[in-house]
Amino acid sequence: MVESSSSKTKFAQAHGRYIRGSASKVRRVLDQIRGRTYRDALIMLEFMPYRSTGPITKVLRSAVANAENNMGLDPASLVITRATADMAPSMKRYRPRAQGRAFAIKKQTCHISISVAPSSESTNSEASD
Incomplete structure (x- = not known):
């Protein structure tokens, strides 16, 4: 649980580290x-034709579980406030080529971070009760 000092809004977050796949392809999703x-995000991820939707779904479910278990928030009221993909170290491999040469292959990895917070409509309705 993290509270912002300026706005006092609660949000939960989760991180996926060293996920295979380039950061640019994950950012697209x-x-x-x-x-x-x-x-809505779960439905979209289920039907997108990209390989990176699997790890993203896993990190999203983890962020929602953190919000539900650590902060007691309702999963139905959560909105994805922040979703980033940053570059991580590349695994370096070599491919043998003709005449004794070797070509380098970089297998890229990335770090995925997702933050969820209650939507403003649910916060306003709770405040008015």
């Missing part, structure tokens, strides 16, 4: 789900 509700 994260850009689609950023700002959406948890349920």
